Amino acid sequence: MTRRACAALAAVVALALATSSRALPSSFGSMDAAAVAFVKLVQENYPGAKNQEYCAWIVAAQDGKFFIGVISEDADMNHCKLPKPRPAGAAASAHTHPTSAGGSNLEAAGQVFSEGDFAGTEWKGPDGKQALPGYLGAPAGHVLRYDPGGTECKGSTLIRRNFKVVSGLSAEQTQRLPIVPGKFMPLFDVSGKVIPKPDYCKRL
Numbered sequence: 001m002t003r004r005a006c007a008a009l010a011a012v013v014a015l016a017l018a019t020s021s022r023a024l025p026s027s028f029g030s031m032d033a034a035a036v037a038f039v040k041l042v043q044e045n046y047p048g049a050k051n052q053e054y055c056a057w058i059v060a061a062q063d064g065k066f067f068i069g070v071i072s073e074d075a076d077m078n079h080c081k082l083p084k085p086r087p088a089g090a091a092a093s094a095h096t097h098p099t100s101a102g103g104s105n106l107e108a109a110g111q112v113f114s115e116g117d118f119a120g121t122e123w124k125g126p127d128g129k130q131a132l133p134g135y136l137g138a139p140a141g142h143v144l145r146y147d148p149g150g151t152e153c154k155g156s157t158l159i160r161r162n163f164k165v166v167s168g169l170s171a172e173q174t175q176r177l178p179i180v181p182g183k184f185m186p187l188f189d190v191s192g193k194v195i196p197k198p199d200y201c202k203r204l
């Protein structure tokens with residue numbers, strides 16, 4: 001090997017090492033693991049994550065594993081447009097809220113799904129047949145999962161959202177969120193006005 005080829009090879013090895021120390025696995029053993037990896041990737045590597053949302057489809061591969069689809073930056077601080085059309089094999093959607101929308105304050109509104117997020121997750125796709133689970137990467141770093149059909153209503157104002165904490169929150173911390181999963185709470189808007197219940201709500 002010439003000295004020049006040797007130097008070139010060393011450069012390639014160095015680059016590979018530098019890249020592999022940050023690289024994510026390309027597929028994951030579960031949908032939850034893929035969603036958690038998406039949130040970590042965005043929050044740790046995308047400077048824009050402070051002030052805007054990011055979103056992606058979590059896609060099932062033929063071998064039973066899951067991968068992160070194209071990450072959309074077509075977004076602002078309150079919305080993110082998922083890549084269209086919904087890809088074949090799409091298993092879930094995932095989005096982040098800007099980390100500045102609450103930081104580590106677990107009581108901030110941005111730490112949970114918005115009304116629009118719940119409604120969007122109930123969307124049954126272009127053929128009207130299949131709604132998919134939705135993941136949220138919250139400002140404090142925790143990851144939540146809402147499965148379609150997970151909203152129940154009781155009486156004139158009570159609503160219960162049955163979402164799950166996938167990672168990043170203890171049971172005690174979960175109780176501090178503005179929407180506590182699995183608990184009946186009144187449905188008010190930010191100004192304290194009662195708002196109509198969503199039509200996808202299951203009446204109890």
Ligand SMILES: [Zn+2]
Nearest residue numbers: 097113114117
């Ligand atoms: Zn959201």
